[in-house]
Amino acid sequence: MEHHPSLLAQWLTQILHLARHAWPGFAHGEPLSVLERYDHLLNALLAALVAMAITALVRKNLSRIPGPLQQIFEGVVEWLQGMIGDNIAHHGERYLPFIGTMALFVFFNNLFGLIPGLSPATSNWNVTLGAALVVFAYYNFHGMKEQGVGKYWLHFAGPIWWLMPLMFPLEILGLLSRILSHSLRLFGNIAGEHVVAGIFFGLMPLLLPVPMMVLGLFFGLIQTFVFTMLAVIYLSGAVSHEH
Amino acid sequence: MKKFLTTAFLFTLAAVAFAQGAPAAVQKSLFEGQFTAHIALAIAAAGCGLAQGKAVVAACEGVARNPQAAGNIRTTMIIGLALIEALVIYVLVAAFAIK
Numbered sequence: 001m002e003h004h005p006s007l008l009a010q011w012l013t014q015i016l017h018l019a020r021h022a023w024p025g026f027a028h029g030e031p032l033s034v035l036e037r038y039d040h041l042l043n044a045l046l047a048a049l050v051a052m053a054i055t056a057l058v059r060k061n062l063s064r065i066p067g068p069l070q071q072i073f074e075g076v077v078e079w080l081q082g083m084i085g086d087n088i089a090h091h092g093e094r095y096l097p098f099i100g101t102m103a104l105f106v107f108f109n110n111l112f113g114l115i116p117g118l119s120p121a122t123s124n125w126n127v128t129l130g131a132a133l134v135v136f137a138y139y140n141f142h143g144m145k146e147q148g149v150g151k152y153w154l155h156f157a158g159p160i161w162w163l164m165p166l167m168f169p170l171e172i173l174g175l176l177s178r179i180l181s182h183s184l185r186l187f188g189n190i191a192g193e194h195v196v197a198g199i200f201f202g203l204m205p206l207l208l209p210v211p212m213m214v215l216g217l218f219f220g221l222i223q224t225f226v227f228t229m230l231a232v233i234y235l236s237g238a239v240s241h242e243h
Numbered sequence: 244m245k246k247f248l249t250t251a252f253l254f255t256l257a258a259v260a261f262a263q264g265a266p267a268a269v270q271k272s273l274f275e276g277q278f279t280a281h282i283a284l285a286i287a288a289a290g291c292g293l294a295q296g297k298a299v300v301a302a303c304e305g306v307a308r309n310p311q312a313a314g315n316i317r318t319t320m321i322i323g324l325a326l327i328e329a330l331v332i333y334v335l336v337a338a339f340a341i342k
Contacts, residue, residue: 188332226325
């Protein structure tokens with residue numbers, strides 16, 4: 001895939017007088033500065049900072065009579081609580097901070113594609129792969145903590161002992177391929193949407209990209225929902241006891 | 244009819260092959276490069292459209308028969324649609340990877 005550094009990265013490169021040089025094996029040896037080469041990290045950091053600033057603002061102004069922003073956030077937290085409560089039987093609320101953080105991070109990153117001059121960090125596979133790996137490590141850790149290490153891994157072998165040599169590798173493969181599907185789904189959707197919006201922008205910059213941007217808003221929301229939902233489902237599969 | 248369709252298909256392929264006939268520095272075969280990516284993406288999108296249509300039809304019927312289960316059906320449907328869509332997304336990623 002071609003690399004188009006975001007306008008923000010180009011602008012910062014010019015302001016800070018960063019040196020441009022070729023990166024072997026990347027973007028056909030085009031000269032890029034550090035910020036332009038790693039602009040997904042810049043965008044991810046920016047999205048995370050914006051998310052943290054907004055949540056800190058809401059937290060600081062918590063009141064008995066909620067303002068509009070507090071109402072939105074209360075709705076989000078209630079929705080996440082409902083989702084976790086539906087899927088995880090006992091004491092699901094202790095996973096709420098992690099799931100909520102993932103959801104906010106992914107959501108703000110998806111929406112950054114709509115701001116001109118920025119590109120969504122989730123349209124780079126490295127970012128979504130990182131998020132999927134964090135989720136993977138989290139649910140495996142909590143599965144082992146809840147069920148015990150031996151019992152958790154024995155879980156993958158299936159109930160019939162003589163099928164174990166067949167089932168265990170297959171289940172492990174399935175477990176590992178979850179990382180791929182979890183990250184590629186988010187990356188492909190956001191990247192594809194961004195590319196299509198870019199093509200529309202190239203055809204006619206005025207008004208034509210607007211419907212695509214509305215769709216982008218919708219897709220960003222849906223993909224956040226799907227990413228969070230799948231994380232909760234994986235988590236519930238890992239921590240649930242079988243009685 | 245079948246024979247006609249086969250012939251028509253072969254002629255279409257031949258037309259594409261002739262249209263590509265402009266002399267390039269390195270002669271590429273037909274199924275190399277972006278052409279493959281486009282055709283693969285088209286096939287994947289067609290299959291995905293059919294599958295998602297079936298899923299949405301089933302969900303709509305479910306909601307129409309039992310409106311109280313709308314919330315659960317919607318959640319399940321979105322998860323299912325995302326899983327179906329993921330297959331096209333894999334092809335899209337592969338298409339990005341093909342230069």
